[in-house]
Amino acid sequence: VSDDPYHHDKKEITPAQWADQAALEIGLAVNKLCIHEPRCEQPKDNQKGEPIYAGGPKLKGRAIEKLIQNLPLRPWSEHRACILEDLRDPKRVHVDPLGNVHLCQGISIGNILQQPLSRLLKNYDPDSHPICGPLLKGGPAQLARHYEVAVQPGYVDACHMCSMVCKALMSRFPEILTPSQVYGVF
Numbered sequence: 001v002s003d004d005p006y007h008h009d010k011k012e013i014t015p016a017q018w019a020d021q022a023a024l025e026i027g028l029a030v031n032k033l034c035i036h037e038p039r040c041e042q043p044k045d046n047q048k049g050e051p052i053y054a055g056g057p058k059l060k061g062r063a064i065e066k067l068i069q070n071l072p073l074r075p076w077s078e079h080r081a082c083i084l085e086d087l088r089d090p091k092r093v094h095v096d097p098l099g100n101v102h103l104c105q106g107i108s109i110g111n112i113l114q115q116p117l118s119r120l121l122k123n124y125d126p127d128s129h130p131i132c133g134p135l136l137k138g139g140p141a142q143l144a145r146h147y148e149v150a151v152q153p154g155y156v157d158a159c160h161m162c163s164m165v166c167k168a169l170m171s172r173f174p175e176i177l178t179p180s181q182v183y184g185v186f
């Protein structure tokens, strides 16, 4: 359960704490996740003297708008690779309550309510996947170029840009860039 101010307003007892307590009472193991505020660092060997985003939460999905405030941006064209997922040879996927199988948050390879997971994984072809193909070729910058998505001058990191470009492409790939709530569209 996620228990931090990004998931719940400042409540005396958060929904996550209620869930944690309920789990304890029925003997269910629970892991608690807590996101810390992202920070900027000014490394000594940074020749250009620009601050860089140094850790903190992953800048993906609907949390982005809350997380990127005051973080430094890098030009969009520099985000030329996916930085966190192995899209060519994924070792894990995420399955959401609607059955979507995600390679990364909001990037689906199909739905287990329509096809078995084993078949989805067997049929996954990274280069021909409409989103992963361009990402593998040149990261979010290439994804934006490929589909002629209007970009902002800069983004904090590749995931920030990727999420924004995918959000702009949702209506073109509704079965892949799903569910919409991942992108903050309800």
Ligand code: SF4
Pocket: 060, 081, 082, 083, 084, 085, 104, 105, 107, 135, 140, 158, 159, 160, 162, 163
């Ligand atoms: S958000 Fe995009 S760039 Fe970041 S890990 Fe996921 S697929 Fe890769």
